[in-house]
Amino acid sequence: MAEIVASKEMQEYFNTLESTLKKEIEIVNNARSKGKDPKPHVEIPLAKDLADRVENLIGVKGVAELIRKLEETRSREEAALALGREVAQGKVGTFDSKSDAIEAAIRVSVAMLTEGVVAAPIEGIDRAGIGKNDDGSEYVSIFYAGPIRSAGGTAQALSVLVGDYVRRGVGIDRYKPRKEEVERYIEEIMLYKRVASLQYTPSEEEIRLIVENCPICIDGEPTEAEEVEGHRNLDRIGTNRVRGGMALVLAEGLALKAPKIQKHVKKLKIDGWEWLDQLITGTKSAADDSGEEKKEEKPRIKPKDKYMRDLIAGRPVFSHPSRPGGFRLRYGRSRNTSFAAAGINPSGMIVMDDFIAPGTQLKVERPGKAAGMAPVDSIEGPTVKLRSGDVVRIDRIDEAYNLRQEVEEIIDIGEILINYGDFLENNHPLAPSPYCFEWWIQEYRKAGGDQSVDEEDLKDPSQDVALDISKKYGVALHPKFTYLWHDIENDKFEQLADFISENGILESERTVLRLPYDAALSSGVKRTLELLLVLHKISGGMILIEEPLPFIYTLGLDDELRKKWDSLEHEEVLDNINQITEFEVRPRAPTRIGARMGRPEKSDKRKMSPAPHVLFPIAESGGNTRKLENAASFKASTNAKVGEITVEIGNRICPACGVETIEYRCDCGEYTIPKLFCPRCGISVNKKECPKCGTKTTCTSMRKIDFKSIYQKAFEKVGERDKLDSFKGVKRMMSKDMTPEPLEKGILRAKHDLFTFKDGTVRYDMSDIPLTHIRPSEIGVTCEKLKELGYEEDIYGKPLTDPEQVLCLKVQDLVISYDCADYLLRTMQYIDDLFVKYYKVDPYYNAKTRDDTVGILLMGLAPHTSAGVLGRLVGFTTAAVGYAHPFFHAAKRRNCDGDEDCVMLLMDGLLNFSREYLPDKRGGKMDAPLVLTTRLDPSEVDKEAHNIDVCESYPLEFYEATQRIANPKEFEDTFDLISSRLGTPLQYEKFMFTHDTSNIAAGPLKSAYKTLGSMVEKMDAQLELGKKIRAVDASDVAERVLISHFLPDMFGNLRAFSRQGTRCVKCGAKYRRPPLTGSCQKCGGRVILTVHEGAVKKYFEVSMKVAEEYNVSSYTKQRIELIGYDMKSLFENDRSKQMGLSDFM
Amino acid sequence: MKEINVQEAFLEAGYQISPEAVKLIVSHSSPKDLVCYILEHIDESVFVIEIEHIDLPSFESEYPTSQKADSGTTSEASSHPGSQISQNSEVTSVEAPVNPVVSASPSFSSPSGYGTDRSLNTSIHANSNSKGNVNGNNISIMSDITDMSTCVGEYMEFVQYFRNRYSKLSDMIRGRITARPIESLNRNRKHGGGLKRSGGGDYSEVSIIGMVSEVRSTANGHKMLQLEDPTGSFLVLVHQAEKDLFEEASKIILDEVIGITGSLTNDGSLIVAKKIILPDLPNISHRREGTWGKAVFTSDVHIGSSTFLEEEWCSFLDFLNGKCDNDQMKELSKDIRFLVIAGDLVDGIGIFPGQEHELDILDIYDQYAKAAEYFSQVPEHIQIIISPGNHDAVRQAEPQPRFPERITSLFEDRITFVGNPALVDLDGVQVLMYHGRSIDDLVASIPGVSYQEPEKAMIEMLKRRHLSPIYGSRVSIAPEKQDHFVIDPIPDILHCGHVHTIGIGRYKNVLAINSGTWQSQTEFQKMVNVMPTPAQVPIVDLSTLRTTLLHF
Known part of the structure; x- marks a missing residue:
């Protein structure tokens, strides 16, 4: 394989990781050969690169080598097509049939297109089939399932192209749809849009065009309950229900990504796709219209309120769209931001009532839809x-912390740090940058400013220094x-200048300006100062402004506070200022970014509900709590008999001694095999299909098992006493063969207070936040x-x-929350216990304290994907x-x-994960480590x-370009981006950042959303905060929540x-309708109801209260009122009402 | 004494009375005395007078003489002068709604005896100035949920509601088959061998009456039904090979009550159906005689909506006032005695997300005030009856009570407000008003029923003797003690709306009218591709039940 280009140190780093991994695998292989695991070896194949991952994910041998060969000369997409x-x-x-080969071909291609990580190729494609056209020829149909969504539009669309490319290769004709089938697609896609949702809904003509011309039949399994x-x-369509996978591929794939497919069609010169031209020109005309609109006026950043939609109680709005007082955009990247994470000053988190904590998601106005939050204390x-x-x-x-109780109004919620890369990624025009220090210093240097002056001094100059520099260098x-200044109007500006001219007293060597408080308050001048963010203190009935000279000069006043001008000529205050002052004044906050809380941060163990310790089925015998005891x-x-329970469980047989068991391994040491039988004919056959009736065979049935003895034996074996606080199993196995985990594993898990996930692993979930640099002090x-x-x-x-x-943080190193570290420590102790007490081998970790966890190997795994990534723990953080x-x-x-997403202990994954435990249903293979990426x-x-x-x-050019709202692509080639470093050793090293932060864990430990109790409390807090923030209209928030x-x-x-x-x-x-009996x-x-009166009424009173208090629109008020009547009519008896109290007296 | 008079007598005394009880009284030889007797002796705690409250033996022992006084005259004969209008029971076809040219309508000729009617007409005027129907001229509400809702949302209420449905509908079927309780089948199965041993001969022929709790297709394409009665539930198989039966079975919908005759399988686990019996309307039923004049049926006015067709609506009001160029129309308008509106008077607020963008009047009470303004323009000789729909400001769960006081007080007193559904008697012609929410469900569940022909859905209701059989889908229900959706007694006219398309049909002497809308195509309808037929109004001749469709 092609070696990864990296420096010697990085190579060493990777080698260390891999050698430790190898060692751990050896240990586990040895241990697993001694226990009763499904397989005597580790079940997670390793993948050094994409090729390996694809091969392991799909399970077609030899694919990896082919990929490497193909990738040498081709781009990823072309290689994927050729591969198919x-x-x-x-x-x-080797495949049994043509359709199997086609199916595998499509899967590997899609896997390759999705980097071999997501579950779409295995879960999103149900199968490929061959059908018959009306003229007797054959066609290929691909059956898509819901999880194809995770592949993304391009890969979805390309999968169809792959299908076409492949069918030509094996000589099958195109799909010739019947008329009613075309109409069916139209009805079904429209219906899917109604019941689920589509990013893009093609018009009827577009759908007709696609279906009539697409050489592959896009089919799918039913995903929705709705029927056409x-x-x-x-x-030829097997179901009347809506096929979600089909709708996605057709609408969000083919229709939306037509230009991308066309690119490949042209490159590969595939015929039969000429209709794409029509599809693209059809859709282009609409795009052109919007383009013209743009030309008419000069580029402007318009407020967007999309992020305000679907406001939820308890998740506050921090700023209405682009409103003064909201987050002020600052360009830059800190070591814990970028990649859709943004930074704000941690004191802002505190002042805004702790609603934002590190990791909290904010829905933002721009550049993307949402951003994770990280503390950056070098911004305002x-x-x-x-x-x-x-x-x-x-x-x-x-x-x-000192002042939070004193805050009456949050005039401005501070800066938000967003990096250029996020604008580039979202293809969002560069919003005007504020005049900030990073910009100023470059102008200062360009103007030939004194290079010897320390940068720290220049960051925070005195008024005299600042004025001198402006005068001397013209910056x-x-x-x-x-x-x-851009936040106020001319009249306010004039009023302010006059007021200061008339009432101001300049003293203490011109370092303090005093203004009479009462007059300033009543005239509104005080408010103007507030809106300008001119900091001031109140003392002895006077307003004190420190270092006021630049302010005074900006107002066009001289040292004696005399006004040097008579009238204002321009519409904009800033234009006027720049006319009357000797130095230039720039806009300080031209771009404000609206935001509201999305979801709270998470750092918690993964628990199923109810949370089991072991995958052992006990049906109803454990009660609702599933207690094994x-x-x-x-x-x-x-x-x-005591402890004899009836459960649905897999039956297995030992090929050596013929003993039937429920375990993976017979007591004689031999591995057992499922004892299959036909559920219809009842005959026992060792084949996948019944030879008599063709039904699929199974090994599962309702059987009585002597659970008590299994339970007691397990305790005996691991030498633990039956003294566990809680020890829970599952109601029913979800796997195909329904063979349970060894109960011993559960005993030890319960002992260490660990829960298992559906695949036998112990996991911990955390919000993802990026980190490129660390300080030893902050990670413990x-x-x-x-x-x-x-x-x-x-x-x-x-x-x-x-x-x-x-x-510089190494690429596979992780800094995790303390709570996670403790959970992992317990997992390590559990693994050691397993080694010693169950597998009877030497312990591995011998971990006693949290410090012992540093350096251990972990595995990261995200939902909807099936590939784990090898990681290493290097430190801890108090942030969640x-x-x-x-x-x-x-x-x-x-x-x-x-x-x-989650991390798990690598050793736990190696030792306890098995494909055999995975649910035998659509999506069952998602969120499971089917392969492990070892090298990033x-x-x-x-x-x-x-x-x-x-x-x-x-x-400097960047800052200047933002003023004209440039396209971020202009800088794509000149910026120091990762893309420019790929393939060089620098792709791993020598990263820098523009803004430092002193503590990556600063700010509240938990978002207030999680600490507040009831929904009503949360809503109250949300509205209280709304009332405090200038950029928020609390009554609008109230109305939106309602x-x-x-x-x-x-x-x-x-x-x-x-x-x-x-x-x-x-x-x-469950009954759809109450039974007549x-x-x-x-x-x-x-039998009881599933929806109760309480659930219906729970928000009524608070809604009434909020509607009154925040004076929401009468429309909304009336809606609440009507709902109240509705409830009353439904839950109150008219006739008991008629009988008043007096009737009983 | 007529049924209405009996009802009024009790209403005035503060009682409701069940239709059965009314029938009993009317059929008695001296109804007036009987009414007095009942009112004297009734227990005050009783709210609805049922048959069991009428103690005939003691009445007859107390009033032995009264029998003579009234003898000879049947209650029917002693009724209105209106009954002089010739009977027109031979009316079979309805004017094709597709081609409704008004001027060509043959129903324009005024009935004989017009003069008499005229005089009576004025007398109605005099009466209707005072508080509408209660004072008793010619509208009477025969059943309506208003002020009778007992539901408080408990589990047992749901059970009782469905048991009530079962008992009412199964009684209709019971006359036609000898059904056994389902439990008895299960018992036999438990003892093994089904009915084989006990019966002998044609042992396995059984009949049951059950509420459908599940319908599915088997792997082999047969239909499998699960039927339920208050004793248990049982499976019924409809064989694909039995073409006609299978066709019938494909129309079976959830929660309707049907009878099944069939044979038990050997293991006694299911019945193979041979016959499906619906409650249905009786084949022979005497037609009520009807009355004189005409009634106008409409619904789904959607006042307040930005798609409300105000201009067309106003020309409709002009027509009611006799202000139209066409003389025939003018004449026609003179004949109109009733204006019946089956729900969705206004567009309402908060009915669907984003509705505020499609409203001209954002205030719900302003919408009703506007409606009241319109109705004040309707000439006083026309009686107006309004029931609510899903857009109106009453509870969403059906049966819906009439509008609350706050809304009715906006209107003139002469308007009669009823609930949804409601059975009203228009001077002898019984109209069952139901907004028609369930048509959505019926369209989705019964093959061949579509929004374009809503009358077909309504005929399906009549066959099932139930307005809204399917539970848990689009119709919200309030678990009342009585199932108000059961169609009993059989009305002369079934009037629905909701789907915004005109449909007129007839099924065994019942006229089914879906009265369209006054709203042009909405955003939602555009999306689901529904073309409404707005501003079309069916007018029914109350003596012949012949229907004419007017376009505005």
């Missing part, structure tokens, strides 16, 4: 008005003294330990000696997030916009990561109440 063809032609792998109303019972914090009338900016977190006024003492009837690890782990030098090449030095290198997140196919190649991670900028500063959360909830529950199903409390049987038809148990 070669597989179909049988160059690699017309076009039912068609010969919020500016607040205190109860005393003082206006202060809070940049330091200790100040924030614009320093950002420190630039106020938000109860099952062990269960008695079916008074005379029944000593320099010595880090040196052991290969961290020799800091970013400046100095040897690591001081815990405050900044180090999983910090890792952006490449690591990208390798899992995640960005950092507030999503979460930046070229093979999600391409989004290639747009991360890693430079130390942004060029409209998008409470009203639909009440409305929906009312509907649900009147259409509800019922449920038996005893056996859980009144009680459960299956067990005679009591």
Whole structure:
């Protein structure tokens, strides 16, 4: 395979990881050969690169080599197409039938297109089939399933092209649809859009064009309960229900990504796809229209309120769209932002009532839809008005804690740090940059400013220095003294200048300006100062403004506070200022970014519900809590044997001694095989299909097992006493053969208070946040330990000696939350216990304290994917997030916009994971480590990561270009992006950032959303915060919450109440309608409603209250009122009402 | 004494009375005395007077003489002068709604005895100035949920509701088959061998009556039904080979009550159906005589919506006032005695997401005020009856009560408000008004029933003797003690709306009218490709039940 290009140190790093991994695999192989695991060896194949991953994921031998060969000369997409063809032609792998070969070919191609990570190729494609055209020829149909969604539009569309390419290779004709089939597609896609949703809905003509011309029949399995109303019972379409996978591939794939397919069609010169031209020109004309609109006016950043949609109670709005007082955009990247994560000053998190914590997702106005939040304290914090009338900016977190009780209004919520790469990735025009220090200093240097002056001094100059520099070098006024002039109108400006001229007193060597407080307040001048973010204090009835000279000059006043001008000529205040002052003043906050809370951060163990310790089925014998102890003492009837339970379980047989068992391994040491039988004929056959009737055979049946003895034996074997607080199993196995895990594993898990997931692993979920650099001090690890782990030098090449030095994080290293570390520590102890007590081998970790976890190997795995990524633990953070290198997140196919995924102990995965436990249903193979990526190649991670900028500063031209709202693509080639470093050793090293942060864990530990109790409490807090923030209209928030959360909830529950199903409390049987007998038809148990009066009414009172208090629109008020009447009519008896109290007296 | 008079007598005294009880009283030889007797002796705690509250033996022992007084005259004969209008029971066809040229309508000739009617007409005027129907001229509400809702949302209420449906509908079927309780079949099965041993001969022929709880197709393409009665549930197989039967079975919908005759399989686990019996309307039923004049049926006015067709609506109001160029129309308008509106008077608020963007009037009460303004323009000789629909400001769950006081008070007193559904008697012609929410379900479930021909859905209702059989789908229900959706007694006219398409049909002497809308195509309808037929109004001649369709 092609070696990854990396420096010697990085190669060493990878080698260390891999050798440790190999060692661990050996240990596990040895252990597994001794226990009762499904297989005597590790079940997660390793993949060094994409080729390996594809081969392991799909399981066609020889594919990896072919991929490597094809990739030498072709692009990824071309290689994928060629690969499909070669597989179909049988160059690699062996298949029983033509359709099997086609199916495999399509799968490998899609796998390759999706980097071999997501589950789409295995779960999203059900099968490929061959059907008959009306003229007798054959055609290929591909059956898509719901999870094809995870492949993304391009890969979905290309999978169809692959199908076509492949069918030509094996000589099958095209699909010739019947007329009614075409109409069926139209009806079905429209229906799918109604019941689910589509990013893009093609018009009827587009659908007709696609279906009539597409050479492959796009079919699918039914995913929705809805059925089409017309076009039912068609010969060649197996279902009347809606096929979600089909709709996705056709609409979001073929229709939306037509230009991309066309590119490949042209390159490969495939005929029969000429209709794409028509599809593209058809859709293009619409695009042209919008293009013309743009030309008419000069580029402008318009407010977007999409992020405000579907507001939920308890998740506050921090700023309305582009509103003064909202987040001020600042360009740059800190070591814990980029890749859809943005930074704000942690004091802002505190001041905004703790709603934002590191890792909290914010829905933002731009550039993307959402962003994970990270603390960056080198940017400006919020500016607040205190109860005393003082206006202060809070940049330091200790100040924030001191002052938070005093805050009367949050005039400005501070800056938000967003990197250029995120604008590039989202293809969002560059919004005008504020005049900030990074820009100013470049102009200063360009103007020939004194290079010897320390940068720190220039960051925070005195008023005299700032004015001197402006005068001497002709650079614009320093950002420190630039106020938000664009937020006020000319009349306010004039009033302010006059007021200061008349009432101002300049004293203490012109370092303090005093203004009379009462007059300033009543005239509105005080408010103007607040809006300008001119900081001031109130003392002795006077407003004190420190370092006022630049401010005074900007107002066009002289040292004696005399006004030097008479009238204002321009419309814009800033234009006027630049006319009357001697220095240039730039816009300080031209771009504001609206935001609201998305979902809270997460750092918690993964638990199924109810959370089992072991995958062992006990049906109802353990009660609702699934307690194994109860099952062990269960008695079916008074005379029944204690601990004998009836469960659905797989039957296995030992090929050596013929003993039947439920375990993977016979006591004689031989591995057992499922004892298959036909569920229809009842005959026992060792084949997948019944030879008599063709039904699929199974080994599962309802059987009585002596659970008590299994239970007792297991405890005996591991030498533990039956003293566990809680020890739970599952109701029913979801796997195909329904063979349970060894109970011993569960005992030890329960002992260490660990829960298992559906595949036998122990997992911990955390919000993803990127991290490119660490300081030893902040991650709780000593320099010595880090040196052991290969961290020799800091970013400046100095040897690591001081815990405050900044180090470049290695790509597969992780910084996790303390809670996660503790959970992993317990997992390590559990693994050791398993080794010693169950497998009877030596312990591996011998871990006692949290510090022992540093350096252990982990596996990262994201939902909807099937490939784990090897990682290593290097440190801890108090923040409730999983910090890792952006490449690591990208390798899992995640960005950092507030999503979460899991880590697990590598050893746990190796030892306890088995495909045999995976649910035998659609989607069952998702979120399972079917392969493990051992070495992270930046070229093979999600391409989004290639747009991360890693430079130390942004060029002057960049800041200037933002003023004309340039397209980010202009800078794609000049910026220091990952994409420019690919294939060189620098792809792993020497990353930089523009803004530092002193602590990656600063800010609240948990979002207030998680600490507040009821929904009503959350809503109250949300509205209280809304009232405090200037950029938020609390009554609009209230109305939106009512409209998008409470009203639909009440409305929906009312509907649900009147259409509800019922449920038996005893056996859980569900009824669409209450049985006429009144009680459960299956067990005679009591049947109850599933929707209760309380659920319907729960938000009514708070809705009424909020509607009144925040004076929402009368429309919304009336809606609430009507719902109230509706509830009353439904839940109150008219006739008991008529009988008043007096009737009883 | 007529049925209406009996009802009014009890209403005035503050009682409701069941139709059965009314029949009993009317059929008695001296109804007036009987009414007095009942009112004197009735227990005050009783709210609805049922048959069991009428103690005939003691009445007859107390009033032995009264029999003579009224003897000879049947209650029917002593009724209105209106009954002089010639009977027209031979009316079979309805004017084709597709081609409704008004001027060509043959129903324009005024009935004989017009003069008499005229005089009576004025007398109605006099009466209707005071509080509408209660004072008793010619509208009477025979059943309606308003102020009778007992539901508080408990599980047992749901059970009772469905049991009530079962008992009412199964009684209709029971006359035609000898059905056995389902439990008895299960018992036999448990003892093994089905009915084989006990019966002998044609042992396995059984009949059951059950509520359908599941319908599915088997792997071999047969239909499998699960039927349920208050004793248990049982499976019924309809064989694909039995073409006609299978066809019938494909129309079976959830939660309707049907009878099945068939044979038990050997193991006694299911019945193979031979015959399916629906409650249905009786084949022979005497037609009520009807009355004179005409009634106008409409619905789905959607006042307040930006797609409300105000211009067309106003010309309709002009027509009611006799203000139209066409003389025939003018004449026609004079004949109109009733205006019946089956729901969705206004567009409402918050009915669907984003509705505020499709409204001209955002305030719900302003919408009704506007409606009231329109109705004040309707001439006073026309009686107006309004029931609510799913857009109206009453509870969504059906049966819906009439509008609350706050809304009715906006209107003139002469308007009669009823619930949904409601059975009203228009001077002898019984009209069952139901908004028609369930048509959505019926269209989705019964092959061949579509939005273009809503009358077909309504005929399916009549066959099932139920307005809204399917539970848990689009219709919200309130679990009341009585199933108000059961069609009993059989009306002369079934009037629905909701789907915004005109449909007129006839099934065994019942006229089914879906009265269209006054709203042009909405955004939602555009999306689902429904073409409404707005501003078309069916007018029914109450003596012949002949229907004419007017376009505005």
